[in-house]
Amino acid sequence: NAGVMQNPRHLVRRRGQEARLRCSPMKGHSHVYWYRQLPEEGLKFMVYLQKENIIDESGMPKERFSAEFPKEGPSILRIQQVVRGDSAAYFCASSPGVNSNQPQHFGDGTRLSIL
């Protein structure tokens, strides 16, 4: 499967725990984007990364949230000390990045539930 791979598909955490969401971009894609989607709402941009660099994190809360895209391995979205309001679907998308007008392709998402 050469598509965007996200895992886990479903993640359940208790308040105060940490959540780690992983995303492997499509083969040949070097740009990764994370979005959050609440039920019946649109996609909200969180962060845009290239390998080893955060390009734009303007949509990500300053506290508790962090993202990385290391030289080797998947991109990680990390949420520390989760709260009920963090419950949402988190989608990762990737693009080749060289041509800035190219579409983004989405993974299947991680559904995060906070107990």
Next chain:
Amino acid sequence: QKEVEQNSGPLSVPEGAIASLNCTYSDRGSQSFFWYRQYSGKSPELIMFIYSNGDKEDGRFTAQLNKASQYVSLLIRDSQPSDSATYLCAVNQENNFNKFYFGSGTKLNVKP
């Protein structure tokens, strides 16, 4: 003002009819426009993208762009019940090409 606006719907059309989905955007310098389809509980799936004023056709789908009016639409001909989904409009802006702004989506119901 939201960067990208869509009517949330639901838009109901009978099977075989043309469904017309609309989207307006605020940044006059926007360069690229994308339509995604999202079934309930699933991820967004790219349907079409358009960069130039005018129409772009792909099978039953036609994207229409009018930059002067800051308006982009998606027409679905011969609508099928399987087209029932939420359609998301996405725009990227002149100075930040790789950052997409999404509308909240229009829910389409195609009735058999």
